[in-house]
Amino acid sequence: MRTVDEHRARILGTAAPLPVETIPLDRARGRVLASDIRSRWPVPLFDNSGMDGYAVHGADATVGAELRVVADVPAGSSLDPALGPGQAARIMTGAPVPTDADAVIPLEHTDLGTEVRADAPDRITVTTAPRPGAHIRRAGEDAEAGSVTVAAGTVLGPWQLSSAASAGHDTVDVHRSPRVAVVSTGSELIAPSARPVRGQIPESNSVLLAAAVASAGAEVVAVHTVADDKAALVTVLDGLDVDVVVLSGGASVGAFDVVKAVLDRTGSIEFGPVSMQPGKPQGFGVGDDGALYFCLPGNPVSVAVSFEMFVRPALLALAGRSDVDRPRVTRRAAVGWRTPPGRTQVLPVVLDDTTVRPATSGGSGSHLVSSLAVAQALAIVPADVERVGEGASVEVMVLT
Ligand SMILES: Nc1nc2c(c(=O)[nH]1)N[C@H]1C(S)=C(S)[C@@H](COP(=O)(O)OP(=O)(O)OC[C@H]3O[C@@H](n4cnc5c(N)ncnc54)[C@H](O)[C@@H]3O)O[C@H]1N2
Numbered sequence: 001m002r003t004v005d006e007h008r009a010r011i012l013g014t015a016a017p018l019p020v021e022t023i024p025l026d027r028a029r030g031r032v033l034a035s036d037i038r039s040r041w042p043v044p045l046f047d048n049s050g051m052d053g054y055a056v057h058g059a060d061a062t063v064g065a066e067l068r069v070v071a072d073v074p075a076g077s078s079l080d081p082a083l084g085p086g087q088a089a090r091i092m093t094g095a096p097v098p099t100d101a102d103a104v105i106p107l108e109h110t111d112l113g114t115e116v117r118a119d120a121p122d123r124i125t126v127t128t129a130p131r132p133g134a135h136i137r138r139a140g141e142d143a144e145a146g147s148v149t150v151a152a153g154t155v156l157g158p159w160q161l162s163s164a165a166s167a168g169h170d171t172v173d174v175h176r177s178p179r180v181a182v183v184s185t186g187s188e189l190i191a192p193s194a195r196p197v198r199g200q201i202p203e204s205n206s207v208l209l210a211a212a213v214a215s216a217g218a219e220v221v222a223v224h225t226v227a228d229d230k231a232a233l234v235t236v237l238d239g240l241d242v243d244v245v246v247l248s249g250g251a252s253v254g255a256f257d258v259v260k261a262v263l264d265r266t267g268s269i270e271f272g273p274v275s276m277q278p279g280k281p282q283g284f285g286v287g288d289d290g291a292l293y294f295c296l297p298g299n300p301v302s303v304a305v306s307f308e309m310f311v312r313p314a315l316l317a318l319a320g321r322s323d324v325d326r327p328r329v330t331r332r333a334a335v336g337w338r339t340p341p342g343r344t345q346v347l348p349v350v351l352d353d354t355t356v357r358p359a360t361s362g363g364s365g366s367h368l369v370s371s372l373a374v375a376q377a378l379a380i381v382p383a384d385v386e387r388v389g390e391g392a393s394v395e396v397m398v399l400t
């Protein structure tokens, strides 16, 4: 039986970053940058004022000095007025500082204060003298022209995207997002709103998987539910054009386990047990079409756990991310519970600041689907532990 780590290593060994595409900033949130973004110019672009006030010769602007205001420079202006001795220009925040000025006096440091006036006054009297260079934001002080402002490998969030824009770019090179198909198999499955007859159950795995794939930043391009019928499954799979196929059900040793029957030993796809509970029966490999196939066991909790342990890290790696793991924390067990010998237990749990407890009182059954509605995290209990004692230290994978 493979260990969890061995199975993950096999998966991550095949999940190389997808090719690079160039896309506009407004579509790039959450993508992974494939090449460094360099600034097209110095940031700031030009010496500009950090305050609404007056651009002055610092040497003239002593306390009590009266300065003649000879120009008015709003933000966006291209003016560069000459300033003779004893002269000043009214200037607004972000406007280019006249070449002749070497300091800015804020409005508050003049006799006229901050009273809003449409036109510049003729004269001001300095009430507080500026330091040399005061309130001038120098060209290039944030970044030099050509310097890297966002490094390859960065996940693009709002802050990084704004940096790209400031650096003069409206497109970015990013790894393609994985295109994913979700396929549920089982002749017992019906639509959630349908009325079940004996033997039927509502189909929920595709709902879980489609939402989980989207939450991982990948693109769900197809969702299918197929009966336990080889020909029907082959037809559905043949119609897909995706990077990843996530199937659930039919992965074990049952007489009608069609996923295994159809996919085992196509391409590099292999089925076999992984020493994890739940989620023991697993199939994985690269299909004849080049897509990654994840064949997860059908039990809903097994699907949830298998997605977190195997599928999500692969989707992130395909998208170009190197940080594919959820954060882990340690908590004390609020109650004791049993764990299966020889298998890593991955148990839906609820947490508070110091303790962890199973999400259901019923234990760790892979059919206990109601545990998913309340679970906040997954406890990871090593294979060699047979019982978690009350008060024991437990490693927990945090999901939010
Ligand atoms: N003789 C053995 N039987 C089983 C073994 C074993 O080792 N020997 N392993 C058990 C374990 S562990 C698991 S897990 C399951 C996995 O089996 P399958 O992958 O073939 O899953 P199914 O039998 O198709 O379904 C299992 C269970 O989940 C329900 N299900 C399936 N799909 C959905 C869906 N889309 N939405 C909601 N519920 C779904 C299905 O009705 C079954 O109840 O095998 C054990 N058996």
Ligand code: MOO
Pocket (backbone or CB within 6 Å): 276, 277, 278, 279, 280, 281, 297, 299, 302, 365, 366, 367
């Ligand atoms: O391995 Mo199964 O997923 O325990 O129920």
